[in-house]
Amino acid sequence: MNFTPVLSGTGLVGYNFLVRTRDEQQERLAQDAVIQRETEGFVENLANIRTVDDLLADRNALTVALGAFGLQDEIGNTGLLRQVLEADPSDSDSLPNRLSDTRYLELATAFNFGGEGGPQLEGATGTASAVVEQLGNYQTPDDLLLSDSSQDRAVLRQALAHFDLEQFSRNTDFLRSVLESDPADPNSFVNRMSNENLVRFAEAFDFAGKQASAPQGETTIYSFADAFRDEAANLETVDDLFDRPDLLEAALDLFGLEEAGDDLDYLRDVFNSDLDDENSVANLAEDPRFAALAGAFEFPDREAHAALIAATPEGEEPPEPFEGKLEDMINAAGEPLEEAGDYFVNFGFLLNAPDFFGLEFFDINEDVRGTTQNAYERDYLQRVLESDLSDPNSFANFVGARDPRFETFARAFDIPQPVTEEVFEYPDGFAQAILDRYLDQEFLTSVGEADPTMRFALGFEPGLESVVATTDNNDAQWFSVLASNPLREVFEVVLGLPSSFGALDIDRQARDIQDRTEAFFGTSDLSELLESENIETIRNRYLAQSSLDSSAGGGTSSVLLSLFA
Template sequence: MLSTFTSYQLIARDIPKAIDRIEAEPITKRDTDYYLANIGSVKSIDDFVKNDRLFKYAMKAFGLGDMAYAKAFMVKALKEGVSDSDSFANKLSDKRYAEFVSAFNFAALGANATSYNSAQQGVTNNYGLQVSVGPSQNGFTYYKGETSYYLSNISNVKSIDDLMGNDRLLTYAMAAFGLDADAEPAATVRAMLEGGVTDPNSPANTSTNKGYAAFVAAFDFAQYGDQATARDAVQQAVPKAVIGGTGLLLVKPTAQYIKGEADYYAANISKVKSIEDLLKDKRLLTFAMAAYGLDASTQTTKQIRTMVNGGVTDPLSPANLLTDKSYANFVSAFDFAQYGDQTITRDAVLKTTPKLYTTESSLGLIKPNADAVQAETSYYLANITKVKSVDDLMADSRLYNYALSASGLDPATTNKDLVRDVLEGGVRDPASVANKLSNKAYARLATSLNFEAYGEAATTRSPSQQPVVDKYMRQTLEEDAGKTNEGVRLALYFERKASTITNWYDVLADTALASVVRTAIGLPDSFAAADIDKQAQAFDAKLDLTDFTDPAKLEKFLTRFTSLWEINHPTSTAQTSIGVLFAQPTTVGISTDLMMAMQKLRF
C-alpha cells in the first residue's frame, strides 16, 4: 500500500485530472446529469427538500452528506437565509451551513434561487431599482423644475439685458460653469458678457476664474447677437453640465429610443383635435405628459380630463390650484379649453413639448417608461450571455451602458479606462481598484460582472448549478481518498481550505483543519482539549499563517503533515520474510519514499 505522502502527491500534482476521473465514473456522471437537468426547476425550499436525489447531491457537495437526513434543520437554515448576521445558518460555528444557504438563497432570491446569475438577474434587478429611485433622490424635483424652466424660456433671451433681467435663467446658466450668480456682482457679469471672448484681452479671457471664459463663450452675444441662445452650447451643453454636476444617479433611455418616441409624436400629434383624441393615444399622452414631469401611467383618465378641461385662464382652475405646477405647465401647452382644435398648431405643442422631452430624457430627468425599460432589459438578457470578457462587454455600447446604469454609474461621464481597470481587477483583492475607490458603485459593477473571478463563465454562472457540481466532484475526490487513507483526505481538504483561513480560530473551529495543524507541529490529539486561546497561541508560535497563501510553502507544510501522519498511522503492513529479501530497505511502517521525503524536511 502506498504511503500517505505518495498517495497525496499522486493526486495533488494534477487535481483536475483526478477530478476528471471522478466525473467519468458512471454513477457520478448519472447523478450529476440529473442534478443539472433538474435543479433549475426547483422554485422553493419545499421543492428542494422533497427531491431527495437533488437535496442529497447538494448536501454532499458542501460536505454535509451525513446531515442530509436532518431536513427540518436545513429548512430552518434555508428559510432564514444569510442576509441577517443573526440568522440560524450564520450563528452556527460550522460555516459550511452558511455556504450552503448562500448557494441556495431562497430567502433572498425566492424562485430565482436556483437559476440566479449576478450578471443577469442581478444587473437587471439593479437597473429597475435605479430607474425607480432616480426621481426620489434629494434635489431631483428642484433640478427637474429648473431645467424645464430653462429649456422653455432660454430661446426667448435675445440679448444680455434679457439674460440679466431673468435671475432664474441667469443662475441656472452660470451654474453650468461653476459660477454663483448670487455671489458675483451684476456689473462684473455684464462686463464679462459685453467683452465676449474674441479678444484675448477681454475681461472673460483675462479673468483668473476660467469659468467666466467658458460661460461667455456659450452666451456670446458679442459675436452671435440675438442668435446666441439658439446654439447647442446653450440649448444642450448648459443643461447637461448642470445635471452632470448635481451628483444625481439617473438612468437615461437610449438615443434611439428617444428619437423613436419623438418621431412618433411628430408624425401623429396633428391628428389630435381634442383632449379625447389625446387620451385615446397612450403613447402620445405619455410623451406629452412626461415632457412636463408627469407620469401618465399613474394618472386616471378622469383626472387628466378634469385638469385639461379646466384650463389655466381661471386662477382657481384645478391645475392652477395644485402646488406642483407640472400640471399647470402641461395644461398651458395643451389648452384645449382656450384654443380648441387649434391647440396642436401652437409652438408650445409642436416645438416646446418635443424639445423638453428629448432634452430632459437624454439627461435622465424623465423616468424611462415601462416600454423603454423592457426594451433595454430584453436586449440585455438576450445578449449578455454571449459576453465572455471585459472586451466583449465594452464592445457593445448598449450592454455597457445598461450595466453601468444598473450599478449607479453614468455611462456618459464614467471613464472607460477606469471601468476596464475595475472589471479586470475584480473584488477578491482588498487592494483592487474597485475596492479602493470611495464610490462603491464600482465594486457593485465588478461584483455583478466578475470576470476576474469567473472568466468566461461570469455571465452564465449560477451559484446553485455548476459551482455545486464542482464542489461535489472535489468532495467526492476527497471522500474516495479517505476510504483508503484518512490522512490523504485531510491533506486534500486542507489544501482546498487553506486560502480561506484568516486566523487561527478559523482553524480551531474546524476539527479537520485543526487535526492537520496539530499533526504537522507534533502536538497530540489530546491538545484539542486545552484552552482555545492557548491552542491558538501554540499554533501561532510554530507557524506563520501567511504561509498558507504561498503555494510553495503550503506544499512544504502538507509534505510535513503527510510524513508525520504516516509515522503516526502507518499504511505499510509488516512484511513477510520473502518480501524483505526483495524489498528496498525500510523501517516497519515507513516506506522508502517517505524516508526520502522526510530527509528533505527541516523541522
C-alpha cells in the first residue's frame, strides 16, 4: 500500500490535526491501488455471500470483513474463523462469547450466520428495521432487558436507537414499566409519559398484547384423552372427578377455565346442570365454556346410567357401559393433526368435536351466501384451526373475543403453524457499513505505523465502546480491556502502572486497575467513563504522558508497535 498518513506533531496537537483531517485523508486512502483492488465490487458482491463457506472462499471479501473488525491478521486461520462464524452469538457458551478478544464476537454478531435474525450491524440503515421485525420473538420485557446474550443486547440498543430513546438505555426499571404498559390504555404508564416515541417503542414489542393472548394452558385434546382414556369409565359422578385433582385440572385447562378450580361448589352446580333448562347454572354463566364443559362430561346422564346398572336384577344382563361425548373424543384422539386439513379426514373429530366444545354457528341463508350450512361451518373451522394463536389479530383470537369456545377449540388441537424458511439477507447499507469500518481500520493501521500513540488515541473510545457493548458485567469488561493490548496500554500509561504490573495474577490485575481508575476518575464503571468527560481526559493524559515518555526515553515507537500483534 502506497498511502502514508499526514501527521503534524505529536501529543494533543498531532491528535487534533488527525481528527480534523481524517475524512480527507481516508478519501485518499480509499483511492490507494491496493485498497481499491481489495474493495472493488465488495458492496455489490456481498449479496452473493450467504454462508460461512461463501465468505471463506472469497479472499477479497474475507479481507475486508476481517479488516473491518481489526482481525486481518487472522485471514489464514480458517479453522478458528469457521468456528467463530458458524457459532450462534446469542449462545453465551459459544466460542466467540468465550474468547477474551471481543472482536471475534463482533464479527460473529455482524454476519450472524449461526444465529437467528440475519446480519446486523450498527451503521447499516436497514438494521433498525430488521431488528424491529425481531421484536415479536420476545415474550416478556425481562427476556430482553435481563438477557446476557450479546444479540439481545444488540436488539435493545438498536431498537432504542430506532425510536430515538438511547437516553434510557441504562434505566432498566423505567424501560420495564414502559414495556409492560398497554399502549391502548390512555391511563397506562407509557401514555402518561407524553412521549410518542416511548408509545411506539411499547407498541413495537406489544408485550401487553402478548400477555392478553398468551396460551391459557398446555393441555391439548391429545394429552386430555391420554389422561382420561383409562379413567372415563370410573367417572359416574362429579365427586368421582373431584377426587382426581389431576383429571379436574386437565379438564378445566382444556376448556380455558383454570381459575374456576378455586370454587368447587360452583363447579359442582355447573357439572350437574340440566342443559335443557335455560335457567340452569351452566346456561346462566357469562362464559359459554362452562356450559360446554358440562355438556362434555354429561354427569346427570352418567349418574342416571350408573343407577340403572346398579339396579339391574341379579342374573340379568346389565346395560352397556356409558358412552358419551367424552368417550367419543377419547377414541378420536390418536396421532396429533399436522395441518388443519387433517381434521376433516378424522371422522371422529369431525362428528364429535364441535359438540364436545359446544360450538355454535350462525345459521346462514344458503341462497344469499351461495353455499351450504355444512360448507360454511367447514370453512369457518378451517380458518380457526389455521390461526396463529400467538397473533392477537388472528381469526381464532378475533372470533374468540366474541365466543371463547372457538379459541379454546383451536388451542385444544394445537396445529403447528407452517414453518417459513428464513431467508439470509443483508439489511440495506450493511455492505457499505462493513466497507467503511474496513477503511477506518486501515487508516488506524497506517497511522499506527507512523505513530503508535496516535493509533491508540484514535482507537481508544471505539475500542472501549465495543467492549462495553458485549456485556453488561463490569468485571468482564475489565478482563476484556486487559486482553486488548491497545486499551491496556492506554490505561497503564494514564494510571501510571509499573512495568511489573503485567506479571501479576490476572485477577489481581483486574482488581488493581479498577481500584486505580476509581481513585483517578471517581468510578471504575466503564460505561460511566464512556458517558462522561472522563473519556476525553483519559485520552489527553495518555497523549501528554506518551509524548513525555517518548522525549525522555526514545525508542518507544518500536515497543508500542509490538502491542498491535
